[in-house]
Amino acid sequence: MHGLVNRSLQCFLQDSHGLSCWQAVAQAAGVAEAGIEALLPCDPAVTSALLDAAAARTGDSRDGLLEDLGIYLVSHPRMAAVRRLLRFGGVGFADFARSLEDLPGRVRLAVPDLVLPAITVAETAPGQFRLRIAPGVAGLGAVLTGVLRAMADDYGTLALIERDDDTKQGVLIRIDLLDTGFAQARAFALAGPSGDPA
Amino acid sequence: MTRPAPAGQRGGAGAGLLIGAEALARLMPLHLVVDAGGRISGAGPTLRRVCDGIPLDGARFDAVFRLRGTGDRGDDALPADGGRIRLQLRHPPATALRGLAVALYTAAGQPDGYLVNLSFGIDLREAVQRHALSECAFAPTDLAVELLFLDEARSAVMAEHNRLNTRLAEARAEAERLALTDALTGLANRRAMDIALDGHTRGGQPFGLMHVDLDLFKQVNDTLGHAAGDAVLAEAARRLREHTRRGDVVARVGGDEFVVLLAGVTAPRALAAAARRIIARLEQPIEAAGQTCRISASIGFTSSVLYGRPRPDRLLSDADDALYNSKRRGRGRATFARPAPSAAPHAPPD
Known part of the structure; x- marks a missing residue:
């Protein structure tokens, strides 16, 4: 498991549920409180232990937490770099949805050793997308559901985003665009601030 | 309408291809059409944005652009056969461009100026920032946006690497200090x-x-x-x-x-x-x-x-x-x- 996954979980718990929540979760999961290194490999068992501990502490389900994590990755100021990298995917939300097939490739460009399963996108009707995520990374469907909901907001688009239960074939996410001009899109300058964008 | 020379016949005319100005603008947002008299007769929307405020239609090509790499020749006319060129805006902010010029011909086979397609090259990031360009400024075939994505991803990961290295160096120094120190008195061990x-x-x-x-x-x-x-x-x-x-x-x-x-x-x-x-x-x-x-x-x-x-x-x-x-x-x-x-x-x- 890539350290980035656990690191983002740590940042999410700290920023959304408070430092004391992270400290309790880290202790319950047997992780040093100082935290996880994003660029060092991580035992997948640690991810699972962190999620169980976080679910027990917050009273949310694992899927609920992972969806919130997805929203956090796009919308929290600390994660501005992630949101910017995602916005490179498309001019509008529909364009972005179509580009999700490229997501594993984009992630690989950014972090070569972070491997995501294949994603296929079918536009079944205008404004109606069916996203299929191949199996391989447990919980990815829930995180991506949160990411998509936050990205729709970011683009100022009103969309219905629902996830079908995980099956052996992977996860299906249904995206129905209701109103692409629902709200003002958040500004995105193609060339961001130079230097460290984080 | 512009009509490029058919493939394999750089200097001559022949069966050509008709393309409308609007289609050309979508295909090559950074293009420039220069007529036989050396005057600009068309430009893509992104190039117009880069030349913000400079009137292009009818202007002399060499009054707007300077050819880079011509040395003492000081000649800013496009080479007769076209080819690879390096340009710079004469006006501030003197944005640098590079590209390819191909000769155009009339239906009768007479030379009719040039079609020039341009790119920002390695100065992409600065140019995009300076001219406030969006994704729409580039053709979908252009890898400019991917290059910007990669540049940004690289610097984010690099910044994290630097932070990790600092933390590791500090941890190492502290471990060394602890390994050489008596915990109770703080003296050497x-x-x-x-x-x-x-x-x-x-x-x-x-x-x-x-x-x-x-x-x-x-x-x-x-x-x-x-x-x-x-x-x-x-x-x-x-x-x-x-x-x-x-x-x-x-x-x-x-x-x-x-x-x-x-x-x-x-x-x-x-x-x-x-x-x-x-x-x-x-x-x-x-x-x-x-x-x-x-x-x-x-x-x-x-x-x-x-x-x-x-x-x-x-x-x-x-x-x-x-x-x-x-x-x-x-x-x-x-x-x-x-x-x-x-x-x-x-x-x-x-």
Whole structure:
């Protein structure tokens, strides 16, 4: 498991549920409180232990937490770099949805050793997308559901985003665009601030 | 309508291709059409944005752009056959562009100027920022947006790498410090003393060496408890440090045992005086656990200059022997070591 996954979980718990929540979760999961290194490999068992501990502490389900994590990755100021990298995917939300097939490739460009399963996108009707995520990374469907909901907001688009239960074939996410001009899109300058964008 | 030369016939005309100005603008947002007279007759929307405020239609190409890399020729006309070109806006901000010019022909086969397609090249990021360009400024075939994505991803990961390296370097320095420090007193530990002795003997730097053992410390521990004992040790360590200089090394090597390396101090008389001062200072009362504690110290010392080839273990054991002579003679004494004759280049002074 890539350290980035656990690191983002740590940042999410700290920023959304408070430092004391992270400290309790880290202790319950047997992780040093100082935290996880994003660029060092991580035992997948640690991810699972962190999620169980976080679910027990917050009273949310694992899927609920992972969806919130997805929203956090796009919308929290600390994660501005992630949101910017995602916005490179498309001019509008529909364009972005179509580009999700490229997501594993984009992630690989950014972090070569972070491997995501294949994603296929079918536009079944205008404004109606069916996203299929191949199996391989447990919980990815829930995180991506949160990411998509936050990205729709970011683009100022009103969309219905629902996830079908995980099956052996992977996860299906249904995206129905209701109103692409629902709200003002958040500004995105193609060339961001130079230097460290984080 | 513009009509490029057919493939394989750079200089000639032939069956061509008709393309509307609007389609051309979508296909190549950074294109420029220059007529046979050297005047601009068309430009893509992104290029117009880059030339913000500069009238293009009908303007002379060489009045708007300067050809880079022409050297002393000073000729800003496009090469007759077209080809690769490097341009720069004559007006501020003098944005640099590069691209390819191909000759155009009329339906009758007469030369009809050029079609030039441009790109920002490696200055992409600056150009996009300067001219506030969006994704729509680039054709979908252009990898400009992917390049910007990659650049941004790279710098984000690089920043994280730098932070990780800083944390690792700090952790390493701290681990090294801890590995060489006695936790209770903050003095050097045995390992640090071994390293210092090794360095001094290898480097041939002369030094004096003292082995210090506290007297009456056991009574403090037994009557006032370990907490008081620890406080006494910490205070004794502080006093030892107080009586040494920056280049000296003071180490705690056992429960109440210390070794002191005095850099450059080799004369027995000077070492004996230093040992007496240390004993006198350690004999001053120490407040611990609300009680006044009194301890003393016994010292054995030696000097690196007494040995032909000083070896750390030999010096330590001689200082240790001298220390036990001090103990035998009663507490609060300092004794100079007497290295075995084989080790000494000359007889040690008394």
